[in-house]
Amino acid sequence: MPDPEKIKELKNLATLIRYYTLVATTHAGSGHPTSAMSATDLMTGLFFGGAFRYDLDNPRHPNNDRIIFSKGHASPLFYSLWAAAGKLTAQDMLTYRQFGSPLEGHPTVAFPYTEAATGSLGQGLSIGVGLALNAKYLDKLPYRSYVLLGDSEMAEGSQYEAIQLATHYQLDNLIGVLDVNRLGQRGETMYGHDLMAYERRIAAFGWETILIDGHDFAEILPAFEQAQTVKGQPVMIIARTIKGKGVSFLEDKNGWHGKVLSPEQLEQALPELGPVDQAVRGKIARPQDLRPQEVQPQKAGKVSYEPGKAFATRKAYGNALKRLYPQYPKMVSLDGEVSNSTYAEIFKEAYPPRFFEMYIAEQNMVGAALGLACRGKLPFVSTFAAFLSRAFDQIRMSQYSDANLKFCGSHAGVSIGEDGPSQMGLEDLAMMRAVLNSVVLYPCDAVSTEKLVEAMAEYKGIAYLRTTRMGTPVIYGEDEEFPIGGSKVLRQSEGDLATVLAAGVTLFEALKAYDELKKEGILIRVIDLYSIKPVDVQTLQEAARATKFLVTAEDHFPEGGLGEAVRSALAAHPAPVYSLAVTKKPRSGAPEQLLDYEGISKDGIVNLIKQLEKRL
C-alpha cells in the first residue's frame, strides 16, 4: 500500500497538470484536453511515483528511462508533466500550439524531451520496441521504455506487430500503459470499457497484463512496481479511465474529443479540479549513471569486384553492410523475413548480434528502427521495395523525428520478372522522394552500390537505396567515387544528338542503345543518374544545353520517379525531356520480355530517339 503522503503529493501534481492542460488548450483554441485528462493520473504516477528514472538536465542520458506518447494528441499532458517537473513554466505552457513554440500540437523533436514525434496512431509501441531492443541487446543498459497507448489506436494492426515482436525478443524492459477511456474520436471504441477484451488479446500474445483503475494511485503505483519485477516478457498495464476526468461536464461524454473549453467553460471547470498549488513540483528519480560500451570505428576494407562480371546490386548491398560495419559500429540491420533475398543475411551471418529479424511486419520494423535510431544506432532496414510501401506512414513520421534511418528496397521494377506485379517496386522512388530532405539512390552495379551504401551511412538523415534482383555487369572501377547528388557521364562525344538518363537496370539498356545508334551514325550521351535525390542539376543542365533533347528511362511508374526528378532539375532552364517508364500493367514474364513490353529496354530507347530525330 503506497504511502498516503506520497498519494497526496501525486494528487496535487495531477491537479496542477489538469490545470495546465485545460488552461493551455483553451488558450491555444485547439487540442485534446479530455484525452490528456484520462491519462493524467497514470502518467503522474509513472513520472513522480518513483518508477520512472530520468536525468532532467540531460534528456539524452543513455540510461534514462524512455517515455513515448503513442497517443500523441495527449500532448497537453506530455508538456504539463515536464512543467510539473520544473522544466517548463506556466508561461511556456501558454505557447502551446503557437507558431514557433516547441510545444507543438502533437509532440515533435522540437521539444527536447520528446524521444520521437508521434501523432499518427499506432506507432509508439513499435518505437518502444526499438528502444527496448537497444537496451537489452545493444547498449545493455537497465533503462525501461514506457509507452502510453490509447484504446482507439489498439485497432491499428501495427500494435499487434509490435506486441508479437516484443514477446519474441522477451522485452521485459518494455512497459505499455493502455489508457482505456472508452471513447474514440467519433464515439465509442470497439470494446468500450471492457478491459478484459484487451487483456485477452494482449495476454494471448504472451504479455504480462495488469488491470487497474487508472485514477487510483493506490493501484497505479503498485502496478508500476509490479511491472518492474516481470522477467522475460513485456508488460501491459491496462487501465480503466474516464475521458475528461476531473471536470463533471466533460467526464465520459461523447462529443468532446479534440475540443477545447471556451473561456467561460474553463472558468466553470477549473474550480472542479479543487485547489491548485502552482508551486508544487514533482521529483523524478535519477537513473544510474551507466553508459554503453563504445566501440572504436576501424577503417572498412576495400571494395573488390571483377569488372564485367554479373553481380546483383542487392547482393552488393549485403556485402557493403558487412564490409562497412567496422567503420560504422553503430550499424544494425533489420529485415522483414526476406534477408536471403535482400542479402541482409550476409551481414547477419557476419555480425549476428547486430541483426534483428523482424518477420513479415514492415510497419513495426520501421517503427522499431526509428527507436534504435533514437538511441544513436544506424539502422539499415531492408525488404522488397514494393513492401516498404506497407510502412509509408512510419517512414513519413520518421522524417519528423529527424531520424537517421536507412532503407533498402530490393526487387525493384518489372525486371524481377516471373513473380509478377505484386512483388515489383514501381512506386518506391515516388514514395521515398516525397520525404523531406531524403536521399534516394539507385545504383546500377556492385561497385556503385557499395560506395552508395557508404555514402548513406555517412549521410545524417533518411536515405533510400533501390536494388535490383538480377545480376548486372560491374562497370565501375574500385576507386570510382559516388558522391550523393552526383552522376556519371558514361558516353559522351562532340555532336551528341540526345542525352539518355538512366539508372539501375535501364542504364545497361541505354548503353546498348548507344552501341546500336552509333552504328547508325547517331551519337548519344549516356548518364548514370544514380542519385535520384538530390539530382545532379549541373550535369543535367549541361546535357540539356549540349544535346537537342533528353530521354529518361526508368523501371518505375512515370510519376514521381527519375523522369520527374530530371524535369524538376531543369525547371528554370527547360529542355525537352521524353520519358520512358512503366506505363502498362505489368505481368509475369522474363525480365527482358517485360522491359521490352514496357518500352524501357534498348529497343524502346533506340526507337524513341530515331523517331524524335526525324521530327527535328
Place this chain on the structure above:
Amino acid sequence: MPDPEKIKELKNLATLIRYYTLVATTHAGSGHPTSAMSATDLMTGLFFGGAFRYDLDNPRHPNNDRIIFSKGHASPLFYSLWAAAGKLTAQDMLTYRQFGSPLEGHPTVAFPYTEAATGSLGQGLSIGVGLALNAKYLDKLPYRSYVLLGDSEMAEGSQYEAIQLATHYQLDNLIGVLDVNRLGQRGETMYGHDLMAYERRIAAFGWETILIDGHDFAEILPAFEQAQTVKGQPVMIIARTIKGKGVSFLEDKNGWHGKVLSPEQLEQALPELGPVDQAVRGKIARPQDLRPQEVQPQKAGKVSYEPGKAFATRKAYGNALKRLYPQYPKMVSLDGEVSNSTYAEIFKEAYPPRFFEMYIAEQNMVGAALGLACRGKLPFVSTFAAFLSRAFDQIRMSQYSDANLKFCGSHAGVSIGEDGPSQMGLEDLAMMRAVLNSVVLYPCDAVSTEKLVEAMAEYKGIAYLRTTRMGTPVIYGEDEEFPIGGSKVLRQSEGDLATVLAAGVTLFEALKAYDELKKEGILIRVIDLYSIKPVDVQTLQEAARATKFLVTAEDHFPEGGLGEAVRSALAAHPAPVYSLAVTKKPRSGAPEQLLDYEGISKDGIVNLIKQLEKRL
C-alpha cells in the same frame, strides 16, 4: 466420419494437383511449389469435398462462394485446383509464369477465377472481410468467403485488423484456412508448428477456431462442415501442415521456399506422389441461383451553395455522397474512425446501412473496400490524407485487381494548422499519382468538390479526392462542369506575364496574388488545376506559349505533386516552371502562418513573380 470413397477421390485429386504443381513450376523455372503442396489437401477438401459452392461456368455469379489465396505464392495450387475442376488443361498449366499467360506468378485478375490479385502478404483476409460484409449486410446472400492464409503472413498487423473487424461485424460467413507449415522464406516462423499459439491469439479476438491435421481428409472435411454451422462469429481452421508435403526430400525442409525442382529432381519426385490419374476431375457443388435485390438509380439532386460563403471541401464531400447515393445505389462509404472530420458522417446519417465504420485500421479498410468493389459495390474510402499512407501497399495492390475504388483524403497540407505535421497530408498526391491509371482530384471549393465526387463515381477505376480542413469561399456556379482532366482558367488577359497553377487552398492565394500584382501593373493568368492526374495538357501548353513562365503553388511536398505533374505535361514543349511547395519541416501554427512560412501564400507567389520579372 467422411465416406471412404469420397476420401479416395479427394486423394486422387490431391495427387493430380501436386503433380500439376511440380510439373508447372519446374517447367516455368520459378515459383513456390512447396508452399502450394502444404495447402493442397486443405484446398482439395474445400473445393471438392462438398463445402464450396461455385458455378464454374459463371465465375461472377453473385452467390458463388469466394476463395482468396492470401498466400498468393501458392498460385500453382490455385491454378491446379481449377485444372482439377476441368477449367484448365494440362497444357494450360505449362504456360504458368510465361509472358502473356493468365497464369501469373501470383494470382491476378487476368485469370477469370481470381477474385482479387494477391501476392503482398497479409491482405487477403481484409479482402475476405469486404466480401463477407457484402454478403451479410448488402447483397444478403448466403455465399461464404474463404481465405487461405500462410503462417508467415500472420506476422502482418493487417491480419489482426481484419480479425477484429470480422468479429465486430459478426461475419459468420467468413472462414479462414491457416496453413501452418512452420517454414517461412528464410527459416522457421515465430511459432513453428505451435498451433495453439495461433489459436490463443485468434480466439482471443472472438473467432471460433478449429485445429486439424491439414493432410487428413477425415479431419479436413468435418472442419469445413463444422465451420458452416457456426453462428455470429468468423471461423479459423488452423491446420498443421508440412511444407513440400508429398515429396520426401522437400518435406519440412528449410531452404526450399520459392525454389523449383530441376528436371532431374522432378523425375525423382513424381513417383513419390503415387499413381497420377490425369483423367480424374473434381466436382464443385453449384450455389443456389440467388441474386441481390437491384435498386434502380434515380437522378441525384442539384448542387446548391451560396456563392462567396466559406465552406470546407471536406464537408462538401460528405454532402456529395449523400446527394449522389440515389444515382449510384452501389455506393458504400467506409471511414477510419474520423467520419466527423472527413464528413463521411453526413452520408452515414442519411444511409446508415451503406456506411461501415472501420475504426483506426486503414489497411483493413482499404482491403475490405477492395472486397466490396469485387462484388460490384462502389466504395468511397475516407480518412485523413496523411493516414491513407498507412494503406499504400493495399492501394498499390488494388490497381492489380482493376479495382473500382474511390479514396478521399481530408486535412491535406500545412493549412490544417495547429495539429502539426503528423496530421498533414503532404505526400498524398505523390502516392496517389503513382498508381496506374489513377485519377487525382483536388478541388478548391464546395461546388467543384461535389462535381468531382460525381466524376469519381462515374469513372471506372481508382480515383482520389483531396480535401481541405478549413472553409474556402464558393467561387463556382452550380452549373459549372468539372470534367476529369480539365482545369479552369480563372484570370486571363492579353499580356499576361506569367501563369500561376494552383489547386485547393493555394488557388485562393493565387487569386489574391493576382489582385495585388494587378495593382502594380503585372497581369498573371490563374488556373485552377483541380485535376492533377490526368492533367489538362492542352491548357497548360497554351499557357506556356502565352506567358513567359509558369509558377506552381501547392500545399504538398515538391516531389510527385502538382508541380511535377505540370512539368511532365509540358515535357515535350518545355517552358520554365517555378515551383512553390512545402520545403521546410512544417510546424504547428495558424494556417495562414504556415502557408506564409512555406512560401506558398499570396506573398510567396507575388515575391517570386516580381523577382522573376526583374530577371527577364
